Amino acid sequence: MLNFKAPPPLSLYVHIPWCVRKCPYCDFNSHTFTNSVPEKRYVDALLVDLEAELPSIWGRDITSVFIGGGTPSLFSADAIDRLLSGLRARLNLRPTIEITMEANPGTVERQRLSEFHAVGINRLSLGIQSFNDDALKKLGRIHSAREACLAIETAKAAEFNSINIDLMYGLPDQNETAAADDIDTAISFEPQHISHYQLTIEPDTAFYKRPPILPDDEHSWAMQSRCQQQLSDSAYQQYEVSAWSLSDYQCRHNLNYWLFGDYLGIGAGAHQKLTIINQQQIRRRWKQKLPAEYMNNVSSLKHIAGDNQVAEADIVFEFMLNALRLTAGFPVELFYRHTGLPISVVETELTAAEEKALIERNATWIRPAALGRQYLNELLLLFMPGT
Secondary structure, eight states: OOOOSSOOOEEEEEEEOEESSOOTTOOSSOEEOSSOOOHHHHHHHHHHHHHHHGGGGTTOEEEEEEEEESOGGGSOHHHHHHHHHHHHHHSEEEEEEEEEEEEOGGGOOHHHHHHHHHHTOOEEEEEEEOSOHHHHHHTTOSSOHHHHHHHHHHHHHTTOSOEEEEEEESOTTOOHHHHHHHHHHHHHTOOSEEEEEEOOOOTTSHHHHSOOOOOOHHHHHHHHHHHHHHHHHTTOEEEETTEEESTTOOOHHHHHHHTTOEEEEESTTOEEEEEEGGGTEEEEEEEOSSHHHHHHHGGGTOOEEEEEEOOHHHHHHHHHHHHTTBTTOEEHHHHHHHHSSOGGGGHHHHHHHHHTTSEEEOSSEEEEOHHHHHTHHHHHHTTSTTO
């Protein structure tokens, strides 16, 4: 039986679903626009969506905001300003709140980035993926290597002092030297944060239907190891499987996900997880994916595509699925606070993981061991319901 004393920290995710072109590896809810993006109508819909969710979060502070997509940088600064003003009028936003927006290097210019910064965006996440033109072409990206570099320089000139660069490795025909060159280039710009993750082929993507030839596991592991050493040698600290930052620049929003915090989700295809104290349950809700259907139905509250209570076994697995991605792991007491369950419910699984040298633990803390980080999937499978 769940026993929540207080809800965990609460973040807000805002989804803007349009892109100039759908990348062949992307399985996010994104849609190519044909003429123009209906930004005024969509911001109106976002605020109506938010108002419908307010009764479930009365009195709770918002610890971070993340505007993702799609390509949010397609929207004008005026639209983002109206969105943020609407959020501030309806929510308790902490004065030092982190507000992140994703941007595509092919859609940014100095004036627009400066305006985004002026209206309140204080963290920018650039989807670079690679600094190699051939790799970018194979990934279906709309920007070139030169435009990627220019985008970072533009963001710095716009006075963003918290910039993330997204990079992928294990790309079609990529070798270890090319992957290392991408990391060297990224480090040369001295961003505060680098997300470095392996390209994977996901269902319902163009790559899934027509798979490219990717490096095998041995070569991908060599790329990962070399790149991680480069990052470590350059003062970047790995705090999650694919996340590296300079000191004090961890992504607060993503940390809240990984520590099994709550998050509100507004926008087409957005998901949310909320702990309902008076009902002693965790609920997940998600919104309609198609932007037109979402906007047409939000006023009548028919934009909700699904809503369910998370089962106790799934709560345990979802917590471990996230928290064991963190290099530092998690305090035992946080497991109780964020799941409503005592740590004893996973004692059998923890013992098995410890015997396999996949975790390290004491009375107050649990973290993945070096072997557990290397074989994370094997570690997580121990906590999967029914295994």
